[in-house]
Amino acid sequence: MIQPATWRSLGNTQGAIALRMHLGALSDSVEYRGAIEAGRSWERDFDSTGTAFESLFYRSTAICRSTPCNDNSARPVPVAVDIAFVPGSLRLECDSVGVTTIAASFWLVNYGYRESGAAAVHVFDDADRDGVGSASEWMLDYQGEALAGGDSAEVTLSISANTGRHRIIFQLDDDEVLANNIATGEITVGPITREVVITEFLADPTGELESEWIEIRNVAAYPIDLSGWKVGDLSHQNLMEAAPILEPGEYCVIAQDKIAFTGYYGNSCQPLFCKSWSSLNNGGDCIVLRDEFGTISDSVSYSGGAGENRSLELNEAAVPGLPHWNPSRSTTGSTPCGANSVLPAPAAHDAGFVENGMTIRKDSLDAELIHFTIDVANYGYLKLERTSIDIFDDRNHNGVPDDDELLTTVETGSIESGDTTTVAFSLQIPTGRHRLISRLPDDEAVDNNMCRVEISTGTLLREIIVTEFLADPTGELESEWIEIRNVSGRTIDFRGWSCGDLATQHAVELSRTLAPDEYAILAQDSAAFASFYGDGCAIIALSSWSSLNNGGDCIVLCDEFGTISDSVSYSDGAGENRSIERNESAIEAASWYPSTSLSGATPCGANSVSAEYSGATSFVLLHRVFAPTAGEELHFAIQCPPASRFTIEVFDMVGRRQRVIADDKYFSSGESSYDGLSDFYSHLPVGAYIIKVESEDGSFSQKAGFAVAPPK
Numbered sequence: 001m002i003q004p005a006t007w008r009s010l011g012n013t014q015g016a017i018a019l020r021m022h023l024g025a026l027s028d029s030v031e032y033r034g035a036i037e038a039g040r041s042w043e044r045d046f047d048s049t050g051t052a053f054e055s056l057f058y059r060s061t062a063i064c065r066s067t068p069c070n071d072n073s074a075r076p077v078p079v080a081v082d083i084a085f086v087p088g089s090l091r092l093e094c095d096s097v098g099v100t101t102i103a104a105s106f107w108l109v110n111y112g113y114r115e116s117g118a119a120a121v122h123v124f125d126d127a128d129r130d131g132v133g134s135a136s137e138w139m140l141d142y143q144g145e146a147l148a149g150g151d152s153a154e155v156t157l158s159i160s161a162n163t164g165r166h167r168i169i170f171q172l173d174d175d176e177v178l179a180n181n182i183a184t185g186e187i188t189v190g191p192i193t194r195e196v197v198i199t200e201f202l203a204d205p206t207g208e209l210e211s212e213w214i215e216i217r218n219v220a221a222y223p224i225d226l227s228g229w230k231v232g233d234l235s236h237q238n239l240m241e242a243a244p245i246l247e248p249g250e251y252c253v254i255a256q257d258k259i260a261f262t263g264y265y266g267n268s269c270q271p272l273f274c275k276s277w278s279s280l281n282n283g284g285d286c287i288v289l290r291d292e293f294g295t296i297s298d299s300v301s302y303s304g305g306a307g308e309n310r311s312l313e314l315n316e317a318a319v320p321g322l323p324h325w326n327p328s329r330s331t332t333g334s335t336p337c338g339a340n341s342v343l344p345a346p347a348a349h350d351a352g353f354v355e356n357g358m359t360i361r362k363d364s365l366d367a368e369l370i371h372f373t374i375d376v377a378n379y380g381y382l383k384l385e386r387t388s389i390d391i392f393d394d395r396n397h398n399g400v401p402d403d404d405e406l407l408t409t410v411e412t413g414s415i416e417s418g419d420t421t422t423v424a425f426s427l428q429i430p431t432g433r434h435r436l437i438s439r440l441p442d443d444e445a446v447d448n449n450m451c452r453v454e455i456s457t458g459t460l461l462r463e464i465i466v467t468e469f470l471a472d473p474t475g476e477l478e479s480e481w482i483e484i485r486n487v488s489g490r491t492i493d494f495r496g497w498s499c500g501d502l503a504t505q506h507a508v509e510l511s512r513t514l515a516p517d518e519y520a521i522l523a524q525d526s527a528a529f530a531s532f533y534g535d536g537c538a539i540i541a542l543s544s545w546s547s548l549n550n551g552g553d554c555i556v557l558c559d560e561f562g563t564i565s566d567s568v569s570y571s572d573g574a575g576e577n578r579s580i581e582r583n584e585s586a587i588e589a590a591s592w593y594p595s596t597s598l599s600g601a602t603p604c605g606a607n608s609v610s611a612e613y614s615g616a617t618s619f620v621l622l623h624r625v626f627a628p629t630a631g632e633e634l635h636f637a638i639q640c641p642p643a644s645r646f647t648i649e650v651f652d653m654v655g656r657r658q659r660v661i662a663d664d665k666y667f668s669s670g671e672s673s674y675d676g677l678s679d680f681y682s683h684l685p686v687g688a689y690i691i692k693v694e695s696e697d698g699s700f701s702q703k704a705g706f707a708v709a710p711p712k
Helices: 258-265 526-533
Strands: 014-020 026-033 042-044 057-059 083-085 091-093 101-110 120-125 138-143 152-160 164-172 182-189 196-202 213-218 230-232 237-241 251-255 272-274 285-290 296-302 312-314 325-327 351-362 369-378 388-393 406-411 420-428 432-439 450-457 464-470 481-486 498-500 505-507 519-523 553-558 564-570 580-582 592-594 618-621 634-639 644-652 657-667 670-674 687-695 701-708
Touching: 083 164, 091 182, 101 164, 101 182, 120 152, 138 152, 196 285, 196 296, 230 272, 237 272, 237 285, 251 258, 351 432, 351 450, 369 388, 406 420, 464 553, 464 564, 505 553, 519 526, 618 701, 634 687, 657 670
Parallel strands: 251 272
Antiparallel strands: 014 026, 042 057, 083 101, 091 101, 101 152, 120 138, 120 164, 164 182, 196 213, 196 312, 213 251, 230 237, 230 285, 285 296, 312 325, 351 369, 369 420, 388 406, 388 432, 432 450, 464 481, 464 580, 481 519, 498 505, 498 553, 553 564, 580 592, 618 634, 634 670, 644 657, 644 687, 687 701
């Protein structure tokens, strides 16, 4: 026990405690509040990740009301499952310049006392910076292993991202504790992000101006904190001091000498300064601007200054073919903290598509008839007498309009300077998925001469098909479900697709890709499906569910453009939680049969009825003598139409039935076996026996003899 020299009494209902080291530095502190019965202490929960008093301290539960110099008794109310991110464990890295892949790592821990299910992490790029991951910001989903209570696991992910700054949100599925289900990190990606750009500089001050300076501007759509940013020449960049937050569109100047700069230009533009300065060479140099992660945001190479205290300005509205840097045209020689005086030379002829300039829709009666509406503007200062629009079907998906992909050419009328004209026309485009490109002739500004759109045409694409479904769940299975398969030969993002009955289809709202030949499940209740069949299936959630009628219905699957990819009509279910499967090896449109799997269904796996189709029925013993007491089995082969029903029985030589192997059971073509047991689960005695096979409709019946031998 340690006795302080003096003691200040603590308040009974609230107060503050501070613990300082021998030099006065604060080691720990706590502000407490709340009444407690006399003689009972507050105890700290050392496992807590919280910061508030209510999540750190609890009333002692010890019989003697406190635990001085012993393990604390207080703990929060335990929860069954609490998957959480370990605080401070998130790491985001881009390994080298030019790499557009983010390496993410973090630790997950189960603070609960029960084993969790598979830990699911959803990753979002918080583009609107509202701190919430939305469907449009989704990047990927990660499905981890189950975690026992108290266990933790490290997770590493590889995330593809575009060049630029990204605020990445990692979000766990909701559990009993929501406060620890989100982790957020920020990083820049790529060799040049161009969030903040260099817009003006003066490298060769003379006379009364005794300071070099560089102007920068935030061209991002969000505020940028310049803390940690550096600027300088190619060999060395210097840290900005007292760096502010730069709002979108805002300018800022970094000066070699702050006092000399304001003495020459006045106080209307207050510059930043660096702790040190890399002098810019009058005869040419390279200016480099780096963000707080060391990623280059912008760089400028120049061959010489303009002289006479005239700056070099960026033509911020320049188009290809025009110079981007020019001596300032301002009468004062420069425009620090303001719009640059250099303006682009206006184009005489500039026809361009407006934003979202091509819209298309399918005809309500003819699914291969596509109606186009295209808006073209004249951005030049001369009147356009007319121009042409070429329409291409980018069949090789290379993003380039090739001559052999041209569908048609349409003409516009004359367009006055600054005006817009609309061209409407229709084309017959064959069934399938198409990437369409509209192209204007090259002119003085080619960056607005092309636009692209994607669409599917026709009534039945069959890119993704329905392969299995269960419409009449009973007992422990409390979910209808539909199995789908990607048969297109290409990876398809399922977001925007929809599925349902003939009247209503419901959409998939989150991005989920399906690889070629991959199966997935659309379930009425994902949790109920996983509880019955296990976690081996990829389950895709729909926004809602149209219940399938037990007595018959039509399942419709549509792509993101509303084109039907597949549809299935059925008259009733198979019952007893047995699914209806498509025979995927057959080409018949109506090749649907009850599952012959022992489990009643084959979700996310090859269908049990997908055997080679046979219209005939046959039964063959593959051998006739076996020794069941030695572990041998009698093997036989059945060839039949998928999901045929048979009764198979074993009799002794005087006609007494010994075993019912199958009682009106579903079979498809393939091999099966008999273990040699009787109906009383004892081995058949050594001797001769007869196996009888009869179809459910009585159209096939066959007997064959076999012998039970003693073990060798």
